[in-house]
Amino acid sequence: MMFGESSRRYPRISHVSNSTGDIGSDFGSSTEYASYTVVVPPTPDNNPAPVQIALTDIDSGSSYKDDEPDQTDLRIGEEDDALLHKISQPLTRVVKISPIIIALYRVLIFVRIASLVLFLLWRIRNPNNKAIWLWFLSVICEIWFAFSWLIDQIPRLFPVNHGTDIEALKAKFELPNPTNPTGKSDLPGIDVFVSTADAEKEPPLVTANTILSILSVDYPLEKLSCYISDDGGSLLTFEAMAEAASFAKIWVPFCRKHKIEPRNPESYFGLKRDPYKGKVRHDFVRERRYVKRSYEEFKVRVNALPHSIRRRSDAFNSKEEIKALEKWKIWKVKVDEEQENEPRPSIVAPKATWMSDGTHWPGTWSVPCRNHSRGDHASIIQVLLDPPGDEPVKGRGGDGFALDFEEVDIRLPMFVYVSREKRPGYEHNKKAGAMNALVRASAIMSNGPFILNLDCDHYVNNSRAFRDGICFMMDRDGDRVCYVQFPQRFEGIDPSDRYANKNTVFFDINLRALDGVQGPMYVGTGCLFRRTALYGFDPPDVLLEEEPSCCCYPQYKQRSPATVASEPEYYIDVEEEDPVDLYSIPKLFGSSSMLVNSVKAAEFQGRPLATIQPGRPVRLVRPPGSLTGSRHSLTVATVSEAVNVVSCWYEDKTEWGTNVGWVYGSVTEDVVTGFRMHEKGWRSFYCVTEPDAFRGSAPINLTDRLHQVLRWATGSVEIFFSRNNAVLAGRKLKFLQRIAYLNVGIYPFTSVFILTYCFLPPLCLFSGQFVVDSLNPAFLSYLLTISLSLCGLAVLEVKWSGISLEEWWRNEQFWLIGGTSAHLVAVLQGILKVIAGIEISFTLTSKSSSGGGDEEDDEFADLYLFKWTSLMLPPLTIIVLNVAAILFAVCRTVFKENPNWSNLIGGTFFAGWVLVHMYPFAKGLMGRTGKTPTIVYVWSGLIAICFTLLYVTINKSGIDGGSFQFP
Ligand SMILES: O=c1ccn([C@@H]2O[C@H](COP(=O)(O)OP(=O)(O)O[C@H]3O[C@H](CO)[C@@H](O)[C@H](O)[C@H]3O)[C@@H](O)[C@H]2O)c(=O)[nH]1
Numbered sequence: 001m002m003f004g005e006s007s008r009r010y011p012r013i014s015h016v017s018n019s020t021g022d023i024g025s026d027f028g029s030s031t032e033y034a035s036y037t038v039v040v041p042p043t044p045d046n047n048p049a050p051v052q053i054a055l056t057d058i059d060s061g062s063s064y065k066d067d068e069p070d071q072t073d074l075r076i077g078e079e080d081d082a083l084l085h086k087i088s089q090p091l092t093r094v095v096k097i098s099p100i101i102i103a104l105y106r107v108l109i110f111v112r113i114a115s116l117v118l119f120l121l122w123r124i125r126n127p128n129n130k131a132i133w134l135w136f137l138s139v140i141c142e143i144w145f146a147f148s149w150l151i152d153q154i155p156r157l158f159p160v161n162h163g164t165d166i167e168a169l170k171a172k173f174e175l176p177n178p179t180n181p182t183g184k185s186d187l188p189g190i191d192v193f194v195s196t197a198d199a200e201k202e203p204p205l206v207t208a209n210t211i212l213s214i215l216s217v218d219y220p221l222e223k224l225s226c227y228i229s230d231d232g233g234s235l236l237t238f239e240a241m242a243e244a245a246s247f248a249k250i251w252v253p254f255c256r257k258h259k260i261e262p263r264n265p266e267s268y269f270g271l272k273r274d275p276y277k278g279k280v281r282h283d284f285v286r287e288r289r290y291v292k293r294s295y296e297e298f299k300v301r302v303n304a305l306p307h308s309i310r311r312r313s314d315a316f317n318s319k320e321e322i323k324a325l326e327k328w329k330i331w332k333v334k335v336d337e338e339q340e341n342e343p344r345p346s347i348v349a350p351k352a353t354w355m356s357d358g359t360h361w362p363g364t365w366s367v368p369c370r371n372h373s374r375g376d377h378a379s380i381i382q383v384l385l386d387p388p389g390d391e392p393v394k395g396r397g398g399d400g401f402a403l404d405f406e407e408v409d410i411r412l413p414m415f416v417y418v419s420r421e422k423r424p425g426y427e428h429n430k431k432a433g434a435m436n437a438l439v440r441a442s443a444i445m446s447n448g449p450f451i452l453n454l455d456c457d458h459y460v461n462n463s464r465a466f467r468d469g470i471c472f473m474m475d476r477d478g479d480r481v482c483y484v485q486f487p488q489r490f491e492g493i494d495p496s497d498r499y500a501n502k503n504t505v506f507f508d509i510n511l512r513a514l515d516g517v518q519g520p521m522y523v524g525t526g527c528l529f530r531r532t533a534l535y536g537f538d539p540p541d542v543l544l545e546e547e548p549s550c551c552c553y554p555q556y557k558q559r560s561p562a563t564v565a566s567e568p569e570y571y572i573d574v575e576e577e578d579p580v581d582l583y584s585i586p587k588l589f590g591s592s593s594m595l596v597n598s599v600k601a602a603e604f605q606g607r608p609l610a611t612i613q614p615g616r617p618v619r620l621v622r623p624p625g626s627l628t629g630s631r632h633s634l635t636v637a638t639v640s641e642a643v644n645v646v647s648c649w650y651e652d653k654t655e656w657g658t659n660v661g662w663v664y665g666s667v668t669e670d671v672v673t674g675f676r677m678h679e680k681g682w683r684s685f686y687c688v689t690e691p692d693a694f695r696g697s698a699p700i701n702l703t704d705r706l707h708q709v710l711r712w713a714t715g716s717v718e719i720f721f722s723r724n725n726a727v728l729a730g731r732k733l734k735f736l737q738r739i740a741y742l743n744v745g746i747y748p749f750t751s752v753f754i755l756t757y758c759f760l761p762p763l764c765l766f767s768g769q770f771v772v773d774s775l776n777p778a779f780l781s782y783l784l785t786i787s788l789s790l791c792g793l794a795v796l797e798v799k800w801s802g803i804s805l806e807e808w809w810r811n812e813q814f815w816l817i818g819g820t821s822a823h824l825v826a827v828l829q830g831i832l833k834v835i836a837g838i839e840i841s842f843t844l845t846s847k848s849s850s851g852g853g854d855e856e857d858d859e860f861a862d863l864y865l866f867k868w869t870s871l872m873l874p875p876l877t878i879i880v881l882n883v884a885a886i887l888f889a890v891c892r893t894v895f896k897e898n899p900n901w902s903n904l905i906g907g908t909f910f911a912g913w914v915l916v917h918m919y920p921f922a923k924g925l926m927g928r929t930g931k932t933p934t935i936v937y938v939w940s941g942l943i944a945i946c947f948t949l950l951y952v953t954i955n956k957s958g959i960d961g962g963s964f965q966f967p
């Protein structure tokens with residue numbers, strides 16, 4: 001199979017051939033651990049026996065526990081029972097959805113399938129001979145709808161909820177326990193990526209807030225690194241980030257000390273609820289006031305940045321101009337005296353953008369020129385916050401300090417600004433390209449085994465969410481998890497969510513249901529990745545199929561580690577196969593040897609802890625306590641190598657974007673990237689937390705929303721016509737998962753049929769015909785079953801997913817609106833791309849600036865904004881025609897001698913169905929209620945013209961059934 005060749009074996013740390021010891025040194029331990037052994041004491045009377053994982057030093061062959069007398073001495077007291085119990089708990093669990101609901105749900109699905117089949121059979125057998133074209137069109141559409149409903153519905157057969165246990169995670173990784181006596185955090189590192197591309201459309205204040213919320217999350221800060229990718233290469237973003245880094249010195253310790261939630265200052269200070277509720281510290285009021293003032297000042301500084309950059313640059317530029325003029329004058333004098341034949345120097349200095357230290361900004365200038373424009377500038381990497389030390393650093397406090405941080409760790413996570421190099425002639429691959437640049441830079445600078453990616457407008461709303469995600473990764477079988485997707489939640493949307501911006505049906509129904517198959521799709525933001533999965537490796541194989549009769553922690557209750565150690569030992573060598581083929585890596589990953597060397601460490605550190613469960617296959621695990629050491633500090637060499645790997649030629653002749661990293665070639669890079677992982681057999685998880693893990697902003701006016709949907713649908717069409725079509729995937733993609741991905745690629749095509757179908761009611765009403773010969777009872781009862789089962793399914797879905805019926809209905813409505821506009825254009829665009837190779841542009845979704853704050857009086861001002869887009873043409877036409885048709889048909893039937901009421905009722909019902917769906921669209925066109933914009937007049941004018949035209953034509957020719965006369 002064509003995809004088999006590219007897949008790689010999971011990198012393994014081999015105890016035979018690995019003499020480099022790079023794994024050990026990478027987590028700061030002095031001993032080179034290259035292999036470990038599972039020690040299993042004999043098991044009397046089939047009781048599961050304790051297992052200890054010991055590390056073997058390569059050179060001496062001595063055991064880990066011999067060097068650590070503390071560990072053997074450790075006595076476990078009664079009071080630790082609770083802790084030990086916690087340690088043995090799984091980190092995640094399945095939260096059952098009521099079996100009755102699920103059973104009913106499945107029954108209804110089959111009822112609907114059956115009735116659809118019967119209905120379609122009846123329709124095919126009973127053509128309407130009076131209007132065969134109408135019958136034909138409608139039957140074709142109905143067959144397609146049945147098919148598209150089926151592929152949408154089938155993957156939802158196994159909905160599931162997963163919960164996490166962050167207490168167990170803490171007990172296992174962060175509290176002193178037999179395997180990690182110091183209790184220093186043994187959690188793996190996380191690199192957080194934030195993407196921003198345009199300081200105009202994505203306000204730097206919003207981005208800065210996102211960064212602040214990341215820097216203050218509740219996760220061991222020495223394990224956390226934050227990277228921002230600025231595709232705009234703008235000094236404004238850079239300086240806003242520098243401001244954020246400096247404000248973080250107040251904000252982060254403040255959040256830590258007072259357990260602030262959420263840790264995005266804009267949202268926190270904007271909270272409507274009482275900030276003092278539940279706070280007991282006496283200094284909270286004073287400190288909150290101080291921090292709030294500092295935040296206001298911070299905001300003012302950030303908002304003033306465009307102005308101060310401009311002023312500064314103007315000052316420097318005029319100085320430069322004077323210098324240039326001087327130079328020119330000297331040259332002129334020399335030339336006049338005929339002493340010189342040098343070329344004439346320029347009188348005008350370039351209009352540069354200047355940094356505050358009096359040097360040229362290497363990125364994009366406000367007056368773009370060669371080497372300094374959006375698509376043409378050097379790579380920039382700036383470490384804004386250095387990596388923290390290993391030990392906690394307490395702050396200052398006492399009298400004379402506004403903030404008392406005496407008991408607070410004031411260290412901050414590493415924070416790096418990255419703007420990848422861009423040059424004309426290179427394809428930059430939009431967000432996917434930006435992410436891949438960060439993957440490489442971060443591999444060299446911090447190499448966190450996990451990567452969390454967020455859009456610049458999605459902030460961390462729940463400071464413990466990272467831990468929730470890590471629970472899935474560190475649980476048993478966690479090493480088969482490629483990513484943990486969190487739902488996208490939005491704020492600033494109007495309460496009735498007119499344009500289905502919240503997408504709750506997708507997030508709470510579709511993704512949750514996929515969690516019961518192979519896992520949710522990747523949706524672009526709020527996703528925690530395993531680095532090696534991003535690197536394109538296969539999930540690990542199961543090594544030992546036999547059932548090991550052992551279990552790890554609970555037995556400490558009965559026997560102390562000392563007794564365990566004195567018992568005869570049996571060794572099971574965890575046999576490790578094929579070490580990763582290091583020679584092939586440069587071809588895949590590019591020429592950086594630092595990058596190549598980091599791969600194994602990332603793989604090792606991402607493994608779950610060594611606990612062996614009875615009845616569970618043993619796979620590659622990592623010894624407890626192996627990640628408690630300090631991480632690399634940055635050197636000139638590492639930073640310059642990082643700069644090297646974000647240059648635009650780096651990906652030449654490598655597999656970045658094809659088999660490594662985010663996948664290129666689609667404007668919805670997210671779905672494809674996740675698809676590639678599922679295709680290799682990885683599992684993903686869906687993690688719904690309370691409160692929401694992340695929150696973002698969504699486009700709130702109709703125009704922006706349509707453009708967003710257009711981009712998504714275009715991406716889907718691109719996927720459909722690419723090698724990433726689910727039909728072509730290998731065997732490891734599960735059947736239902738495949739159907740779900742197939743649906744992603746196919747749904748835009750439904751628009752062709754939707755459009756046709758929306759034109760059918762006017763066709764019926766104008767022609768006086770209907771899709772069926774007459775409203776026959778069989779037809780009606782089938783129709784009834786189909787509709788009722790749909791309603792039933794909706795109700796049950798609402799039950800198991802927790803969304804509201806209104807949200808479900810909004811989704812249906814927007815389905816039709818999007819289907820007749822954006823999806824249709826997407827199909828055309830996609831086909832054009834396939835046939836003519838016309839590239840598709842990625843228009844950024846504009847963000848409402850939540851930090852703006854000056855539109856307090858009208859929260860949803862943006863909602864009523866009306867910007868014309870040709871995407872609105874088809875839905876507008878549909879509305880007009882349907883309304884006109886109803887009016888027309890009613891008139892005709894009323895004035896006719898023997899009126900065909902059944903056709904009128906059928907047709908009107910049909911048209912009404914279309915119009916009800918179009919209602920939010922019409923509302924969007926009308927703009928703000930009360931202030932009727934001109935479009936309404938245009939619109940009513942159109943209706944009137946249509947109506948009169950039709951009336952005249954019909955009166956003249958008296959087509960079919962139109963033989964009526966006004967009295
Ligand atoms: O050349 C580019 C273009 C975009 N972006 C970033 O990509 C993100 C998403 O762009 P946005 O316009 O906000 O798209 P949305 O419609 O809100 O995005 C959803 O859908 C996209 C796929 O189309 C995903 O990439 C996003 O993560 C997901 O939130 C933003 O952070 C941008 O800064 C870049 O970094 N470089």
Ligand SMILES: [Mn+2]
Pocket residue numbers: 455457696697845
């Ligand atoms: Mn967005």
